[in-house]
Amino acid sequence: MSDPISTISTLLEPVFAELNDGEPADPTVRPSDRADAQINGALPLAKRRGVNPRELAQAVVDSGVLAGFASDVEIAGPGFINVTFSTEFLTSQLASISDDPRLGVPQAVVAKTVVVDYSAPNVAKEMHVGHLRSTVIGDALVRMHVFLGHDVLRENHIGDWGRPFGMLIEHLIDLGEDVAADGLTQGDLDGFYKAANAKFSESEEFQVRARERVVLLQNGDEETARLWHRLVDMSTAYFDAVYSKLGVLLTDDDLVGESFYQPLMGRTVERLSEAGLLEEDDGAKVVFPPGFTNRDGNPLPLIIQARTGGFNYATSDLTCVIDRVERRGADLMLYVIGAPQQQHLQMVFKVSEMAGWLTEETEAVHVPFGNVLGDDRKMLRSRSGASVKLVDLLDEAVDRAGQAVAEKNPNLSAEDRAEVARMIGIGAVKYSDLSTDRVKDYMFDWDRMLAFDGNTAPYLQYAHARICSIFRRADIDRASVRNSPIVPEAPQEHALALRLLAYPSAIDATLQSFSPHKLSTYVYELASDFTSFYEHCPVIKADERTRSSRLALADLTARVLAHGLDLLGIEAPEQM
RNA sequence: GCCUCUGUAGCUCAGUGGAUAGAGCAUCGGUUUCCUAAACCGUGUGUCGCAGGUUCGAUUCCUGCCAGGGGCGCCA
Numbered sequence: 313m314s315d316p317i318s319t320i321s322t323l324l325e326p327v328f329a330e331l332n333d334g335e336p337a338d339p340t341v342r343p344s345d346r347a348d349a350q351i352n353g354a355l356p357l358a359k360r361r362g363v364n365p366r367e368l369a370q371a372v373v374d375s376g377v378l379a380g381f382a383s384d385v386e387i388a389g390p391g392f393i394n395v396t397f398s399t400e401f402l403t404s405q406l407a408s409i410s411d412d413p414r415l416g417v418p419q420a421v422v423a424k425t426v427v428v429d430y431s432a433p434n435v436a437k438e439m440h441v442g443h444l445r446s447t448v449i450g451d452a453l454v455r456m457h458v459f460l461g462h463d464v465l466r467e468n469h470i471g472d473w474g475r476p477f478g479m480l481i482e483h484l485i486d487l488g489e490d491v492a493a494d495g496l497t498q499g500d501l502d503g504f505y506k507a508a509n510a511k512f513s514e515s516e517e518f519q520v521r522a523r524e525r526v527v528l529l530q531n532g533d534e535e536t537a538r539l540w541h542r543l544v545d546m547s548t549a550y551f552d553a554v555y556s557k558l559g560v561l562l563t564d565d566d567l568v569g570e571s572f573y574q575p576l577m578g579r580t581v582e583r584l585s586e587a588g589l590l591e592e593d594d595g596a597k598v599v600f601p602p603g604f605t606n607r608d609g610n611p612l613p614l615i616i617q618a619r620t621g622g623f624n625y626a627t628s629d630l631t632c633v634i635d636r637v638e639r640r641g642a643d644l645m646l647y648v649i650g651a652p653q654q655q656h657l658q659m660v661f662k663v664s665e666m667a668g669w670l671t672e673e674t675e676a677v678h679v680p681f682g683n684v685l686g687d688d689r690k691m692l693r694s695r696s697g698a699s700v701k702l703v704d705l706l707d708e709a710v711d712r713a714g715q716a717v718a719e720k721n722p723n724l725s726a727e728d729r730a731e732v733a734r735m736i737g738i739g740a741v742k743y744s745d746l747s748t749d750r751v752k753d754y755m756f757d758w759d760r761m762l763a764f765d766g767n768t769a770p771y772l773q774y775a776h777a778r779i780c781s782i783f784r785r786a787d788i789d790r791a792s793v794r795n796s797p798i799v800p801e802a803p804q805e806h807a808l809a810l811r812l813l814a815y816p817s818a819i820d821a822t823l824q825s826f827s828p829h830k831l832s833t834y835v836y837e838l839a840s841d842f843t844s845f846y847e848h849c850p851v852i853k854a855d856e857r858t859r860s861s862r863l864a865l866a867d868l869t870a871r872v873l874a875h876g877l878d879l880l881g882i883e884a885p886e887q888m
Numbered sequence: 889g890c891c892u893c894u895g896u897a898g899c900u901c902a903g904u905g906g907a908u909a910g911a912g913c914a915u916c917g918g919u920u921u922c923c924u925a926a927a928c929c930g931u932g933u934g935u936c937g938c939a940g941g942u943u944c945g946a947u948u949c950c951u952g953c954c955a956g957g958g959g960c961g962c963c964a
Contacts, residue, residue, distance in 0.1 A: 651957095655891070760912090778924060847928045888924090
């Protein structure tokens with residue numbers, strides 16, 4: 313790995329082990345604001361061995377392993393070792409990544425089959441801000457796992473089955489298929505759903521028809537199936553349009569809806585029964601996973617088959633686990649689903665373990681996230697109080713970005729401006745979602761996310777555009793500078809170099825916790841380090857040797873910046 | 889009642905078993921014969937919700953409490 317912190321950490325391990333009678337001891341190397349890195353491991357080790365920490369720190373320094381990497385090493389305070397990396401060392405590390413398409417990030421040692429479950433809108437229902445987080449976070453996690461060389465299976469678990477489909481199909485018939493199709497493809501899904509729902513609550517005759525239609529659907533009636541398909545197709549075409557606007561990787565090939573699991577659920581129940589887990593409780597078939605209690609302190613069941621004989625989402629989710637493990641060969645399953653589902657998923661995972669479907673070799677992880685809030689600190693709603701349509705949100709973002717671009721850079725052609733506005737607007741929405749810790753709620757604020765200062769997509773994109781601009785101005789092909797040595801002499805160059813080399817660590821930390829905001833923070837710090845460099849270190853006007861070094865440093869920065877943004881699903885324009 | 893998440897600067901948010909807890913915004917003050925000033929530089933800001941405990945060292949780990957959100961059987 314290119315990161316100097318991990319490089320010296322690895323080199324120090326044997327030194328620490330030797331000072332600990334051969335037992336491994338963590339050197340605890342961290343970035344530091346007093347130097348480039350601080351080695352903290354001497355303190356706990358000295359305590360454990362009952363020796364003076366400063367003397368132990370001295371012994372670490374005397375081992376000589378830091379000599380080849382550091383321009384300065386000092387023991388400070390009770391026994392911290394502060395290390396400043398030498399320019400020569402940074403130059404050599406940068407040389408190893410500056411012409412590397414992977415930018416120093418190693419492939420995963422073991423390629424896993426990773427299933428990512430995300431987005432999951434409902435057929436005949438509008439996509440709203442609630443779907444934004446799952447879709448955007450899931451997409452980023454997919455991109456990162458793919459980059460590391462894992463075999464990633466995207467799964468969009470759409471709601472395409474269940475009781476509401478009786479009423480939806482009947483409403484489709486009432487409207488006339490083609491009339492309905494017009495409205496639905498234009499994205500008026502909410503209108504359709506609400507009208508069906510209203511009829512259902514008003515008309516007994518309609519209720520009867522809807523219920524009969526559900527039975528027909530479940531029994532595989534041909535005409536009903538055709539109508540159902542039509543409904544699903546219209547919805548998925550609409551979803552595709554939204555995904556395309558949003559710029560996520562999901563396609564129709566990734567659709568694995570509720571309906572897919574219907575024919576398999578009977579077998580799931582049988583297998584639970586064969587495993588001796590199934591119990592009869594109040595007429596329902598249930599499993600009691602240990603560790604879950606209800607309001608009254610009694611064991612809480614996972615309901616597998618309702619009293620009426622119907623299956624529910626627990627059955628479906630269990631069947632889904634079986635499918636992913638046994639058919640798709642999943643090693644890791646990520647469920648990018650809102651925090652309220654936590655208990656349900658924990659119960660599903662527990663029962664899956666009890667049944668032997670989830671073993672130690674297969675990891676299932678709930679990747680929860682909080683809500684999108686309005687400035688009133690409540691769930692984001694439109695002025696009328698309705699949930700906000702995702703497409704409207706995205707269109708407004710592009711629109712607002714377009715106004716800003718027109719104002720700030722009138723020289724762009726209308727065509728370029730539209731394209732840049734799209735990148736900025738969509739990027740801003742995605743970045744504001746990805747850049748805060750996903751488990752928390754975040755506040756949706758147009759002005760903040762579209763600002764060109766602070767931790768925002770436009771700021772990052774602007775840094776990238778400025779680098780591209782340097783090369784345009786100098787009329788130099790970016791690829792041509794990738795073999796020039798980078799000699800980071802100025803403090804801003806030194807800081808930027810260190811940051812660039814830390815890219816693999818940032819990705820590693822991000823995937824360790826499935827937290828895209830860690831990569832976001834890294835990319836922001838990188839952009840920030842670059843702008844500081846940009847202000848203090850002239851590139852084009854520098855003398856020849858410095859100029860070629862700075863050009864190479866700028867190019868590398870642009871590539872890491874664009875690459876990091878791409879892993880987040882955000883585009884980096886060359887001018888804006 | 890039980891479970892779970894959250895609580896860090898005026899605001900929005902990072903952060904870590906280590907040394908004086910950091911950014912951005914907002915405030916104030918500077919910087920443009922110079923590669924995009926959509927920027928940069930400087931400036932102030934804290935009982936890290938409260939109380940205990942573990943530790944050489946806790947904002948970070950553990951326990952309890954307080955406040956807010958979410959969840960807790962036949963919808964998905």
